[in-house]
Amino acid sequence: MSNSFENIRTAAILQVVPALETGGAERTTVDVARAIVAAGGRAIVASRGGRMVAELEDIGARHVEMAVHSKNPVVMALNVERLTRLIAHEKIGLVHARSRAPAWSALAAAHRARIPFVTTYHSRVHEKPRLKVFYNSVMTRGDAVIANSEFTAGRIRAVHAPDETRIFTVPRGIDIDGLAPAAISPGRVEALCGRWRLDGTSGVIFVHPARLTRWKGQSVSIEAARLLRARGTDGFTLLLVGDAQGRDNYVAGLQQAILLAGLEPHVRLVGHCDDMGAAYALSDAVLSPSIEAEPFGRTAVEAQAASRPVIVSDAGGQRETVLTTEGAATGLCVPPGDAAALADAMARLMALGPEARAAMGARGRAHAVAHYSVAAMCDTTLGIYARLLAR
Known part of the structure; x- marks a missing residue:
């Protein structure tokens, strides 16, 4: 792990993911949480829970159970309030969303708190129907938009055309x-x-x-x-x-x-x-x-x-x-x-x-x-966090 992430040591970083059951997004969430803790920061994850929660807590991160997976508009609105309170209570410095439904609530909460918002596009980039494209567009509204491959980055550019300076390709890290x-x-x-x-x-x-x-x-x-x-x-x-x-x-x-x-x-x-x-x-x-x-x-x-x-x-x-x-x-x-x-x-x-x-x-x-090492993925991700926190 790089020693250049001084502002990570004083930061609390919130990752928001639907669940911690199994899968690539979930594994990456835990890996990055481990890197945050190793760098001296506080790692917090909001999800509906799952079999990986115990591993997350064993590495010194905190889990907050929340129905962030829900696509129900009422629940999503309530999640904005819950995340806003969590951000204030934990003095969160940056929010990182890893899926679409949680991202809508996390985006609103991060904007309320005026803190950086990061997304990672783990899933497929759909180009139709139009309503789905709009729904997915939340994943390109971050201050940094992380793609897990050059293929995904290319699809993001083709479908959503975000500001090029906000797109980062960070291949998933493997143990x-x-x-x-x-x-x-x-x-x-x-x-x-x-x-x-x-x-x-x-x-x-x-x-x-x-x-x-x-x-x-x-x-x-x-x-x-x-x-x-x-x-x-x-x-x-x-x-x-x-x-x-x-x-x-x-x-x-x-x-x-x-x-x-x-x-x-x-x-x-x-x-x-x-x-x-x-x-x-x-x-x-x-x-x-x-x-x-x-x-x-x-x-x-x-x-x-x-x-x-x-x-x-x-x-x-x-x-x-x-x-x-x-x-x-x-x-x-x-x-x-x-x-x-x-x-x-x-x-x-x-x-x-x-x-x-x-x-x-x-x-x-x-x-x-x-x-494709975890260390390389985490170093790059924490570097993105550090630049946004410095701003």
Whole structure:
């Protein structure tokens, strides 16, 4: 952490996020809170809560439970009052909003208090319908507008055209050290293998980690597995790792697709995983075949940090994070939604063999270490805070 953030030491910084359950925005919120505390400042997060609150409080930050996730106009108006009181009581010096509904309330409260307002555009930038574009425009009304990739920054410019001097690209940071193969004990991997019923007959293990929702492409992975089986390829296991978050109909559809294709020996829905380091470690390759452009694509970077080859959709932020040049490749890219191309890429990685996959994974880790550390993300973010607080 840089020593140049003198005004952070006397500051209280409020981050506002819908929940602290799971996901990239939530992980970044906790990482930045940790950096604020490490720099000597006070980190406060307002959200409706979730499984990551305990981690947040363990690092010395404070959590304030508030229904900032709500899109109800009455609740949003009440949140303006609640946030205004919180800002005054805690002597907040800067507010950072990480989602749209909370941002509207946070923007009004920050303006009332006449303190800097920062946004991070974690999600997709929609260009229609007009009402949605207006609703999303709150994410470009910050004194600093942070994009999590050059792809997202380009979309912000194209759709919202904010003042160029307010746009900053800060790639999401990954726990580089925690994901290193050497940091994962054999016991952690063995425990997960037992829980997921993996043994020496599992073959090449593909892990597809993502919350269970249509645009993350689980159905594409299942169809790719079906195509591999139709070609006579048996030596693989596909694990769909992720939380359904209430999408029971979608999950039922995935389970039916597995059943109808006779893929039960090869494809499993294993639910939420609290130890993704071990999940990456037990895999031979990682899939992220989103059918729509990822704003950033955390999975692809985490997999590379874990020294695992990746197969990603050739769209959005993932184009920036995965190298595909022959001889220097850290993974493979396939057209979004193309199950046949995904099956081809999976077969190609299987054919490479363990040594070539390990070499590709090693290149991926070097790439992640060079460009996507949490320290680099937090240093850049706190630098933005420091400049705004100085003003």
